[in-house]
Amino acid sequence: MRIGELSRRTGVPVPTIKYYVREGLLPPGELSSPNQAHYDEVHERRLRLIRVLLEVGGLKVAAIAEVLGAIDDPGRPLHKVLGAAADRLGGQGVADDDAETATARATVEQLIARRGWRTHESNPAAEDLSRALAAMGRVGHGASTELLDGYADAAEIVARADLGYVSRRVAVEDLVESVVVGTVLGEVVFNAIRRLAHVDASARLYGAGDEWEGSGADGPGEGSGG
């Protein structure tokens, strides 16, 4: 197909497709003449993946380029692929080395030891976790051990579910892509489910049909406080 049809099928404007090619997200079409190129279903599939990673996953274009490059390179270790995808907290803020950060790092180390998790501290997720915990401490809402252990219990369940999901797709050619989608979109999916569960849990605990009603809430009827 030509670029116009690719655009029509995916809903992505032609200039945007060209932009993605320029940025290395999408391989160029196969040239049949100096100004004619053909695209196939691989391009279409890749383009859909790009859009989903961008719009739903919230990845930046540069991160997507890295991730896709890694998907196409079977020799690359997977943690590098996911490292590129871990963009939300990843490379933006340099960790300030204050007391909170040191405490948080120790907390993370203890958590990993307590769970018996097999991971080295080189894992960037550990650093991200330290940063987030330090931030919570800095605003006076430090996480308790109970909270962390609750999260860890839940995370183990999620990890098992994810592994089961991936192992069920035995098509090896899809494996890496499946892991990426599962990790990036799975995060979004889980976060939404978590918000759903919040509503239910607070409804059960506090009886009200609404959410955790804050101090002085005047009920579900939109009172004076608009």
Place this chain on the structure above:
Amino acid sequence: MRIGELSRRTGVPVPTIKYYVREGLLPPGELSSPNQAHYDEVHERRLRLIRVLLEVGGLKVAAIAEVLGAIDDPGRPLHKVLGAAADRLGGQGVADDDAETATARATVEQLIARRGWRTHESNPAAEDLSRALAAMGRVGHGASTELLDGYADAAEIVARADLGYVSRRVAVEDLVESVVVGTVLGEVVFNAIRRLAHVDASARLYGAGDEWEGSGADGPGEGSGG
């Protein structure tokens, strides 16, 4: 204190503080003369909260303004506060009404019914979830019922942990802020823990010390590269 000291204490540049005041994130200082204002610990605390929400939570300035406005207005229902915080997926993409979206919506409805969750479909999290599931389907990696149920199990654990965390802070004046911090930063914290658990789970399953090795992985020793 004056703005310079506020800046020094928090590490936020003076022009940025002024910008936050302009944007309604931070209340202006108390004027003692036409060009002198005093700031106190409330400002300092608020400023730290803004930065954490921005840098770690990934919220946009406009979303933070809404959230903080709601924190300061005790009459506002809490789900509105959290709605403003649900910015990652929230108001950006209008749901395209294709077949995938319809399927996803039905899946979400079934999930909520299956769990017996007390939530109405007006909950924006449900719509976010539908969108994410539709996206996964669109790229050929649809989520299975098992995966969703696994996520739901985990989400219930997280919700219980969060509720316990909040209920332990009985200081009512902090309650809403605590919920916001717990929801926004808790998400970041959980996602990091999830990534940690992934590494452990795959190490356990596949034996290799590394992560899920992708297609054609030839062992932990970085072989010929595919």
Place this chain on the structure above:
DNA sequence: TGGGAATAGATAGTGGCGCTATCTGCTATC
């Protein structure tokens, strides 16, 4: 009491990012 430093408030500019518009010369198709 003088003077450099800091301040409030206003306006304009910056850099990054994800596109989007336009242009040139060419090609497919009817």
Place this chain on the structure above:
DNA sequence: GATAGCAGATAGCGCCACTATCTATTCCCA
């Protein structure tokens, strides 16, 4: 042969989170 579409290149746009600069005023220490 006319019209539409195309590749590749360059420039511009809109949003966002700041950042720089300016004026008039006030602080504060010598």
